[in-house]
Amino acid sequence: MKHFLGFYKQYSNKIYNYFFYRVNFNDEVAEDLTSEVFLKAYKHFDSFDQSQSFQAWIFSIAHNHLANYYRDSKIHFSLDQLSEAGIHFPDKTYKKIITQSEFSHILKNLDKLPEKYKDMILLRYIDELSYEEIAEVTGETQNNARVIVHRGLQHLRKIINKQDD
Amino acid sequence: MTNTSQIRKTLRKLPKARLRHSVRIKFYFQILLKELRFRPRFIVYPATLLVLVFLGVSVYAYYAVSVTDGDMLFGLKTKIEHIKLAKADSGYEKSLAYLSIADRRLKEAEYLAKSSSRFSFVHTAYAAPENTETPLSRTVWAMSVYTKKAINEAITVIEARKSEELLATISERQEEQLAVLTEIKATGVEKNNSEVIDSVILITEHRQEEIITTRKRVGEEQKKGIKNVQFQLKKLQKRMDDIVPDSEAVRPTQQDVLPAPNIKNNTPPAPTPDNIQEPQSDDHSIPVSPSPQKSNDINNKSDTRNDINNESDTRSDINNESDTRSEENTPEDINSPLPENGQNIPKTTNKPVP
Numbered sequence: 001m002k003h004f005l006g007f008y009k010q011y012s013n014k015i016y017n018y019f020f021y022r023v024n025f026n027d028e029v030a031e032d033l034t035s036e037v038f039l040k041a042y043k044h045f046d047s048f049d050q051s052q053s054f055q056a057w058i059f060s061i062a063h064n065h066l067a068n069y070y071r072d073s074k075i076h077f078s079l080d081q082l083s084e085a086g087i088h089f090p091d092k093t094y095k096k097i098i099t100q101s102e103f104s105h106i107l108k109n110l111d112k113l114p115e116k117y118k119d120m121i122l123l124r125y126i127d128e129l130s131y132e133e134i135a136e137v138t139g140e141t142q143n144n145a146r147v148i149v150h151r152g153l154q155h156l157r158k159i160i161n162k163q164d165d
Numbered sequence: 166m167t168n169t170s171q172i173r174k175t176l177r178k179l180p181k182a183r184l185r186h187s188v189r190i191k192f193y194f195q196i197l198l199k200e201l202r203f204r205p206r207f208i209v210y211p212a213t214l215l216v217l218v219f220l221g222v223s224v225y226a227y228y229a230v231s232v233t234d235g236d237m238l239f240g241l242k243t244k245i246e247h248i249k250l251a252k253a254d255s256g257y258e259k260s261l262a263y264l265s266i267a268d269r270r271l272k273e274a275e276y277l278a279k280s281s282s283r284f285s286f287v288h289t290a291y292a293a294p295e296n297t298e299t300p301l302s303r304t305v306w307a308m309s310v311y312t313k314k315a316i317n318e319a320i321t322v323i324e325a326r327k328s329e330e331l332l333a334t335i336s337e338r339q340e341e342q343l344a345v346l347t348e349i350k351a352t353g354v355e356k357n358n359s360e361v362i363d364s365v366i367l368i369t370e371h372r373q374e375e376i377i378t379t380r381k382r383v384g385e386e387q388k389k390g391i392k393n394v395q396f397q398l399k400k401l402q403k404r405m406d407d408i409v410p411d412s413e414a415v416r417p418t419q420q421d422v423l424p425a426p427n428i429k430n431n432t433p434p435a436p437t438p439d440n441i442q443e444p445q446s447d448d449h450s451i452p453v454s455p456s457p458q459k460s461n462d463i464n465n466k467s468d469t470r471n472d473i474n475n476e477s478d479t480r481s482d483i484n485n486e487s488d489t490r491s492e493e494n495t496p497e498d499i500n501s502p503l504p505e506n507g508q509n510i511p512k513t514t515n516k517p518v519p
Contacts, residue, residue: 005196012184012192020182031188035195042196106175125176153169160167 117152260318270308302361
């Protein structure tokens with residue numbers, strides 16, 4: 001248990017952040033999902049191979065859990081959906097995002113990308129996973145993950161430049 | 166034009182959300198519950214049993230009248246009482262809390278008096294010839310100490326209605342205390358106990374008179390339309406200090422060797438407000454008597470009390486008086502000999518005019 005709680009202390013913020021950017025910055029939902037993921041991980045902690053990365057393992061659980069959540073809730077989540085609707089969230093991170101135009105601008109454009117690119121870019125730059133870990137989480141090969149992220153960025157650049165023009 | 170590296174930079178700069186502490190604590194608790202559920206029974210059950218036994222013992226110690234001074238669980242009882250006292254934050258609540266403890270001590274004293282005839286051999290062995298303390302005497306004295314503390318707290322209550330209400334309650338309780346103590350004395354107690362009971366009866370009678378007088382005066386002032394009763398309460402406090410000092414004497418442990426009373430001279434010292442120490446631990450013992458040279462001060466003080474009874478005195482007089490008293494405080498008086506029957510009460514012949 002002590003070992004597991006050590007991992008929880010280390011990665012709980014990362015998993016929370018992962019959900020936070022994927023459930024429209026809804027802190028309550030993100031908190032619930034984080035706890036559920038760690039409880040699931042605790043339940044199957046015996047099956048975790050200690051020689052492998054815990055981060056990759058916990059992110060794959062979170063990834064699957066989020067897919068289940070999307071499926072069950074039948075809601076389409078987008079990064080800027082709620083900010084446009086004017087719903088207020090008390091979270092400080094969300095306030096930072098909406099008050100700084102460059103953040104809200106990039107997130108709005110990121111939302112326009114196909115789901116596959118968006119997810120890979122978020123994993124790489126917001127969740128700060130290595131390509132190896134991204135490959136493990138998404139089930140893609142490392143090279144494939146690298147290519148997808150690269151293409152996603154190119155795509156995003158085009159959208160932003162087009163908008164600026 | 167934006168390039169890819171700029172986009173990367175902005176993406177990396179995006180703020181990171183952090184999990185709240187309350188969510189973390191909730192999660193730890195969930196894990197703990199899960200852990201306990203999967204723990205083998207031979208670990209969980211004894212631990213739960215121990216906790217339950219401790220809780221049971223605590224409840225028993227707190228509520229049982231039979232847990233008295235000298236009992237193994239008495240320390241636990243007083244600890245719980247102290248926790249309750251610490252929880253009371255206003256003077257009104259504190260006064261009620263002290264009064265509640267005084268009630269407990271009274272009931273315990275009643276119990277001890279009843280059981281002393283059955284277990285008298287224990288008490289005889291317990292009280293060595295030079296040691297005049299018994300659980301009964303300590304309990305009776307502790308009751309008196311807590312009643313005094315209740316009065317002190319009641320005096321600090323600024324709201325006149327509440328203060329008056331508290332004084333009325335204290336007055337009722339003191340009547341009850343007097344009745345019970347007289348009854349205990351009538352049943353025939355050991356000499357040591359009898360002396361302390363006599364002292365406490367005298368002290369309580371004096372206090373009762375003072376409280377009744379103050380209540381009358383407060384009532385009269387309120388009829389006249391004077392809402393501020395603090396002046397009268399301050400006077401009461403001063404008179405209380407003259408009867409028995411603000412910090413009544415208690416000896417920390419029964420093992421401490423006290424000097425024997427000065428019987429040869431047959432001139433027992435009179436107590437003063439300054440030569441008595443503050444109750445220190447859970448153990449309440451009989452008062453330590455004051456030094457002889459202080460007796461003169463007492464007589465002087467009783468004169469001053471006359472002045473206080475006189476309505477013409479001023480607030481500044483009282484302040485001056487209390488200043489003088491603080492100067493008289495001498496720590497060596499704490500170890501003075503024990504008082505004889507009733508000698509711990511100042512010889513204040515000038516009783517207040519009812």
